[in-house]
Amino acid sequence: MANRIPVAVLGATGAVGQRFVQLLAEHPFFEVTALAASDRSAGRRYADACNWVIPGDPPASLREMIVSPLEANLPARLVFSALPADVARIVEPQFAKQGYAVCSNASAFRYEPDVPLVIPEVNSDHLALIARQQETRGWTGFIITNPNCSTTGIVMTLKPLHDAFALKKVFAFTMQGASGAGYPGVPSLDILDNVIPYIGGEEEKIARETRLLLGTVSGKEKCEADITISAHANRVSVIDGHTIALSLGFENPPTPDEAIAVLRAFCPPVDVRGLPSSPKQSIVLRDEDDRPQPRRDRDAERGMAVSVGRVRKCPILDLRLVVVVHNTIRGAAGGSLLNGELLVKRGLVK
């Protein structure tokens, strides 16, 4: 583990920040050299500053680290950002300006025309925007982003189907776990024995981000794919894992068996496959009637794969199927980490 790249986590004490810290402990590419958070936490031991809410304990190697303030002078070359959107909007450009590569899980810059929104298995070519971003903004560093948690599961599933059969329409009904709202997040009185059929902004994010991820980068900016998307977002009584029922319409409609064959054959770019956090299989096909299920499938491939099942005909569009994705691993910290690994692999961070 010699010559690892020094990295920092911004917003290290929150729920997503904790996942970053957990996934970065003992990482072959990266060494955590700073943990930064808001003024309330800065100056305290990490183990004291954070109320650890994910499984296990804070990594022993980082418990004693003193939390830094969110200033762009950290001893790192790459920073992973778990900041809330409003803070990210101010802080992340300061880091990019100072030469840091910023892998952001925040939504603040996802829709900027020159900021890549990337899932390595899906659209790693969008990293080409980085050069354009640096040129336009005069930054020596840059920002790249990963999508919303539900979108990640949806798009990883849609990518091979879109390539093979040309998607036109997507119904996405989500049943999202409570951890998607962070901590303290959803009050228990709202979710025990209940469903909340509303998550603010989520339906719009799913529609727009899906079109961006399956779209193209033409020279200077992103072009959305021509797909119509109708999302229904719901919160259910699940801790981790988003379950998404999809109905899909295509230009060239496949049979369920053809769709399954394409999903099974999916293979990401070769340099993505070898990344430390890459799942061996990006898409795990389940053939039981009643799978995937969030508790039983969210941890597939250490939480980095999506699980897909119930592929069958749709009476209105062409196909129905069900997807499960681990929202705080693949759909947040793990997705951002994979982006960081890809930057290293492609020589964009050294």
Place this chain on the structure above:
Amino acid sequence: MANRIPVAVLGATGAVGQRFVQLLAEHPFFEVTALAASDRSAGRRYADACNWVIPGDPPASLREMIVSPLEANLPARLVFSALPADVARIVEPQFAKQGYAVCSNASAFRYEPDVPLVIPEVNSDHLALIARQQETRGWTGFIITNPNCSTTGIVMTLKPLHDAFALKKVFAFTMQGASGAGYPGVPSLDILDNVIPYIGGEEEKIARETRLLLGTVSGKEKCEADITISAHANRVSVIDGHTIALSLGFENPPTPDEAIAVLRAFCPPVDVRGLPSSPKQSIVLRDEDDRPQPRRDRDAERGMAVSVGRVRKCPILDLRLVVVVHNTIRGAAGGSLLNGELLVKRGLVK
């Protein structure tokens, strides 16, 4: 409460049977004169024979009643059936043959061309099939049925919209409470911190029963409405209450405001409105962003109303909205009881 009609409950010890018993205690039209169940329970005190799983206690007036076997010689004129489908298929015709009116919550006869499948607010005219049924089968009694729990919530919501705007397409995405599977039903290890994206037979029932309920009765049989339906059925960690997200396409598409006006104005036939179990409002409109929710809305109008909210445009079809229905009251025992009350009101049981 003089001259009440003597009624029996078939399958009185199960979860739906218990709801019948609870709703029939102190009923202005009906007096429970027999509780019947399988041989395992017959001959025992009702309070001993049943493991009461719904809120409250068995009605004091019925605790001591001795459970009868499922034989068509009960001291009643109308029987409410909470039997499982396979038992219902054998037992219910025996009662109908012996002159009993059978209000069945089972699916066994819902699809027979001469057996009415009825929601009083929606298609009370389908009761006209009773005469045909008696003629064809040579029965002095008859069978009428109420639909599946999810379908009840869906169709009560769709009825006024279909009348006003002519439905063509329905996406129905359900998140169903555990009580829909009866008792013992769903193992806790399957539903704690989990979603089961599959309920055997449910998607087909929703499609077919919706078309039948919104269809017509032409002389001798039922004609399905010309509506295409795609259902995704899911079990979630909720006790009572099914939440259903709908996307709807119409011949004459309304705006959300037009749809809301029609839902708000909905008024069932006048003789239905006066029934003892009729809700004052069949459809309760919620205008909060995050309602209806099963725990907070399932008991609207003593569990007999459906609650509807989040009426908004759909990017693919025309409208999106959310429905909550109490599955074991409106969607099962309460729906069947309302059918029984309608029979009395219309003079079909005396």
Place this chain on the structure above:
Amino acid sequence: MANRIPVAVLGATGAVGQRFVQLLAEHPFFEVTALAASDRSAGRRYADACNWVIPGDPPASLREMIVSPLEANLPARLVFSALPADVARIVEPQFAKQGYAVCSNASAFRYEPDVPLVIPEVNSDHLALIARQQETRGWTGFIITNPNCSTTGIVMTLKPLHDAFALKKVFAFTMQGASGAGYPGVPSLDILDNVIPYIGGEEEKIARETRLLLGTVSGKEKCEADITISAHANRVSVIDGHTIALSLGFENPPTPDEAIAVLRAFCPPVDVRGLPSSPKQSIVLRDEDDRPQPRRDRDAERGMAVSVGRVRKCPILDLRLVVVVHNTIRGAAGGSLLNGELLVKRGLVK
């Protein structure tokens, strides 16, 4: 309902405040003439100011009432307080000084020697302290309090046993519902698939309040009963209802049957029995092996009774048993309301 006494609710927008509002709608003794809350809510319509988190909807008659600030000039003679302890400590004396009778659910004054801590069925004679309180403090009004939610369930059960057999030792092991922590209260990530074996301050409250309630009032102050109490307080994944396992040691140990007989025979003072919110039976004995259970028993007698079961020998002390109490009804707003009704009955509020 002529000549009802005008009352106000302090802290009317919180979870306990909502219960007060729900229980006071259509009350035979009281008419709600003001709803008061913090500056954030004052000046707004009640229906807008409060996020209604308990079942049902805000009473139609109070939805439009404008929320008042927490100032001691409300058009009422009695106020029910659902204020947090730190606010109660400042605000409640202002009302008492201005001549209001204050029935407080807060813990702020429970331990003051001249402030009655009362459960009507248990120690209504402690109201004698009111005269002393007014004299000492120079108030024309006064404050009375009801105990902590767990304590209420425990003491209602212990009272007849203590009178008959002289309690010496109490082990109280609680499994408390989430609503006890108010709203937003317990984060869902802390309680789904989990137990929190800690509730700050609860074990001390249970011990002290139990001794005070079972103690005496000697002239000028309260004397704690000579009972040793060891409490273990836990939060479990339940919405409403606290379940408490007790092991009890007595001066004159009863057999389980003797204890059951005494519990069954329990009868509160005659003027308490007739109060509008009094349960017909204060203690409901369950004889099933596996009852009481919070979901199935919390609503006994509209949530105002305690349910008791599993009365059996204890290998170390004398008796083991299980109690369920509805924590936000009997253990909070309902308990305070009953205190208010008793004040009226005894002529202490006119």
Place this chain on the structure above:
Amino acid sequence: MANRIPVAVLGATGAVGQRFVQLLAEHPFFEVTALAASDRSAGRRYADACNWVIPGDPPASLREMIVSPLEANLPARLVFSALPADVARIVEPQFAKQGYAVCSNASAFRYEPDVPLVIPEVNSDHLALIARQQETRGWTGFIITNPNCSTTGIVMTLKPLHDAFALKKVFAFTMQGASGAGYPGVPSLDILDNVIPYIGGEEEKIARETRLLLGTVSGKEKCEADITISAHANRVSVIDGHTIALSLGFENPPTPDEAIAVLRAFCPPVDVRGLPSSPKQSIVLRDEDDRPQPRRDRDAERGMAVSVGRVRKCPILDLRLVVVVHNTIRGAAGGSLLNGELLVKRGLVK
């Protein structure tokens, strides 16, 4: 992994059997050579015969194995039994008679005077009974057992305290996860938003097994320790993990700090420490106010450690504390497996 000992799992398709299979895959001492189950499963592929209810998937290496009937002619030298007690009572002696070492998780033989009931860290000397068992019964094989799931967590915690301070009295209040009842086990309608304050036979098992495990083996049989135990067993809405609140009385009462020091210093026999399934720390001390918690602590040391916290004075006895144990790993299959490993280490299986 050469020369591994061939082992079989009896009752391999149930929930505990699945844990055995999961823990035995890739085991350094053992190679699974047979999976046996009831006639309903025998003859089928293991992956088809079992409805996998624990996390992950059946090990790839065993998916294709054909399930054997429960006959004592399996190609193994040691068998792990996850059979229900009534089946175990008949089948296990047949295996012991035929020369197999039987490590049983069933309760059938735990109370036989010549059958060891063992936790390796606690009473490995009880294995001395094996010789006596073989002599008396004329068996060439033998049976050893591990305790009930709750008892395992309790006794691992009590052992060092008993050795140091001489236990006299134990109050044990349990809050047990649903998986302790197997699959399908607890119906969801019984445990969502609920507590069941009763688990048949559990309180008696906890009392008796604790006394046996902390007792001695004198020549020919087991002598129970002289400790009085009062247990209150409850089922809560948790998947895996039993939480137990203890109040303890001693001959030589320690302060909380003295107890903590002894718990922290606990060290099992040297040959136990080196076993493949041994936790590095048998007892993990938590110093947060609100730990241990089942979801956050059950997986400590791969589910093989007990987590202990909230060590504080008890107003009636001497100490109060809280324990969490993973009931299906340490408290069932993992505990039995550790027993099997100890047999190998001590040369009792070769």
